[in-house]
Amino acid sequence: MTNNIEISVNSAACYKNNNIIFKDINILLNNREILLVTGPNGCGKTTLIQSICGIQNLESGHISLNKVNIQHQECNYLENILYIGHKNGLNDDLTVLENLDYLCAFDSSADSKNTKLIRKSMEYFNISKYEDYMVSQLSEGNKRRVALARLFLTKKKIWLLDEPLNNLDDETIKVLIKLFIRHQDNQGLIILSSHFDLSKELNNVKIFKMENQSD
Amino acid sequence: MIKAIVKTELAIYFRNLNSIFLPLIFFFLILSVFPLILGTDKILLGKIIPGMIWITVILTTLLSSNNFFRDDFKNGVIETYLTSDASIELVLFFRIVSCWVFTCLPVIIFIPLVSLLFEISFQNSTIILLTLILGTPVLISIGIFGSALTLGLAKNNILTPVIIIPFYIPVLIFSASAIEAVSIGLPFTMQIYILLALLVLVLPTMPYLLKYTLELSINN
Amino acid sequence: MNISKIANLRFFYTRTESIAFILSILSFLLFCIGIYWGLYIAPTDYLQGDSYRIMYVHVPAAWLSLQVYIIMAFSGFIALVWKIKIMEIASIQCAPIGAFFTIIALITGMIWGKPTWGTYWVWDAMLTSELILLFLYIGIMVLYSAFSDKRQAVKVTSLLAIIGIINIPIIHYSVEWWNTLHQGPTVTKFEKPSAHITMLLPLLYMLFTFNVYFLTVFIKRVRLGIYLREKNSKWLEEYLND
Secondary structure (H helix, E strand, C coil): CCCCEEEEEEEEEECCCCEEEEEEEEEEEECCCEEEECCCCCCHHHHHHHHHCCCCCCCCEEEECCCCCCCCHCCHHHHHHEECCCCCCCCCCEHHHHHCCCHCCCCCCCCCCCCHHHHHHHHHHHHHHHHHCHHHHHHHEEEEEEEEHHHCCCCCEEEEECCCCCCHHHHHHHHHHHHHHHHCCCEEEEECCCCHHHHCCCCEEEHHHCCCCCC | CCCHHHHHHHHHHHHHHHHHHHHHHHHHHHHHHHHHHHHHCCCHHHHHHHHHHHHHHHHHHHHHHHCCCCHHHHHHHHHHHHHCCCHHHHCCCCCCCCHHHHHHHHHHHHHHHHHHCCCCCCCHHHHHHHHHHHHHHHHHHHHHHHHHHHCCCCCCCHHHHHHHHHHHHHHHHHHHHHHHHHHCCCCCHHHHHHHHHHHHHHHHHHHHHHHHHHHHHCCC | CCHHHHHHHHHHHHHHHHHHHHHHHHHHHHHHHHHHHHCCCCCECCCCCHHHHHHHHHHHHHHHHHHHHHHHHHHHHHHHHHCCCCHHHHHHHHEEEEEEEHHHHHHHHHHHHHHCCCCCCCCCHHHHHHHHHHHHHEEEEHHHHHCCHHHHHHHHHHHHHHHHHHHHHHHHHHHHHHHHHHHCCCCCCHHHHHHHHHHHHHHHHHHHHHHHHHHHHHHHHHHHHHHHHCCCCCCHHHHHHC
C-alpha cells in the first residue's frame, strides 16, 4: 500500500514589510515528483519554500497536505517534512560527527544512535576525513555537504530544500542528484529552489518560475 | 533524544571554556569595583553588600543570556527547531537549565567566598544564597525570552536589557526584602514562598513561550 | 459582518475624519470647564491647602496610563490571535499615548510631592510603579523602532505587551508591599472614602475628560497609522485627492 502524498498550495500570497513577495500561487505536487522553483534573485523563492514549511506566515491562501491544512494538528505535518534552508543549520562549536548526531536527534525518522550509518552518510558525501573537524573550520562548500548529509539519513517523504546546490562542486552535485533519484524511487517528493535546470538529470520535474513582484 | 541534547549542550559549553569562567570572573570584577568607588568603610559595605551582590548578578545574567539565540539564528538552527517534529519545548528547557548551570551556578558556589571577603554574617549569607538559587533561574529564563524577542536584530546590544529589566524587578524586590528581613530579624518566609511561586510559574512555562516567540520572530 | 466592516482599514479611515475633528473640539471644551472647576469651584483642602488641586491632573493621568496599557495589550492580543490589521495599528499607537500619560502622572506627582512632603521624588508605591510602567512603555516603543519590517514589529511588541500585563499586578503588589515595609503604613494621597463630594466630583469629571482626550488622540493616531501603512494604495490616493 503506497502512502500517497499530495501537497497543494492554494492561492497563497505573502507580504513582507508591506511589499508583495508573491501572490496567487497555486501548486499541486504528488509522490515521485520534483518541484523546481526558479526565477531571478529576489523573486521570493526562499519565502515560498519557507511558507510551505510553515515557518513563514501567509497573508492569504493555505497549504494542504493530503487535503488537510498544514496548520491543523491532525495533519502531523512536521512528521513528514525535512527542511534544509539557505543557512546550513549547523552548530559552529561542534564537530561534523557531533553535528550530524545532533541533527538526527531532531529527525524522528533518522536513527541517531546508528553511528555507522552517520559515517556512511559522510562517506557518501566525501567528508569522512572531516569527521573530527569543527564545523567552523570547514569551507562553505564542505559545510553545505555536512548539511546535506541529513538527506542520506532521513526517511521523511517530503524534502524542502532551499538552494541545495549552492557552493557545491560538480562531483557533489552528481552525488546529490543520485540521492534525489533514490528518494523519488522511494515514493518521496522534493521541493527545491535552484538556478540550475535539473530537468535534464531528473525525471518528473515540474518547473515553477517566479517573477519579481516589485517590477 | 534527551541524551543527545544534553551531550551536545555539555560539549558546546565545555569546548568553549570561556563560557564557564567568564561569567564568574565578570561577577568578581564588578563586585570589586564597588568598594573602589564607594570607599572601604566596612559598616557601609556591610549594609549594602546584598544589594551589590544582586546588582552584579543581574548584570551577569543579562549579559550571559542576551545573545543566547544569536548564533543559532545566524546559522539557521532555529529553522531546524521549528521544522522538527521533536519536542522542542524539552530541548529549550534543557538549554535554559544548562545556561543556568554554566553561568549562575559557579557564582552561587562562590558566594560563601564572597561572604568571607565581605564579612557577611552566616544568616545573611544563607538567605542571600537561597534567594539567588530561587531567583537566578527566573532571571535567566526572562533574559533568554528577551533574546528570542530580539532575534536577528542587528543592533540589539543594549536593547534587550532595556526591555527585560522591568521584568526582573519583582524578583529583585522580594529577594532584597527577604535579605533585609533576615538582617533585622523579621520573618521572611512569605518572600521565600513568593520567590518559589515565581520560579514554579516561570520555569515550566518558559519553553512554551519561547517556542511561540521563536515562531513569531523567525520571519525577520 | 459588522465587525469586519470596522476592521476594514478603508472604512475606518474614511468614516472617522469628521469624528476626529468633533472629538478634538469637545475635549478642548471639556478641559476648559475642567480647569475652571478644579481651580476655582472646588473647595480648598483642610490639610493641603490649594496644592492638592494638582490631583485633578495627576490621578486621571495615572489611571489612564494603566488603562491605555490594558487597551494596548488587549488589542495586541486580538491582533496576534485573529490577525486583524486595525488592531495591529491600534496596539502600537497606544504606546506613545500611554507613555505620555505616564510622564504627566510622574511630573504632576513630583509637583504634588514638593509642597506636601517637601521633596520632589519619593519612592512610594504609586510613583515607583508609574516609573516602572514608563519603562515598560519605553521598552515597547524601542523594540518597535528596532525592526525594519513594521508588521513583524507589531507582532513582537504585542507579545511583549501581553507579557507585560501579566507583570504589572506583580510589580504593583511587590512595590506596594516593599514600600509598606520601609515606611510603615503610609497615608495614601487620595483617601477616597473620606473625600468630600465637592472634591470627588471634579475628579470623576476630569477622568471622563481625559478619556475623551485619549479617544481623540487615539483615533487620530490610528488614522495616522493607517495612512502610513496604506500610503501607496489606490483608495487612499483617491480619497485624499477629493
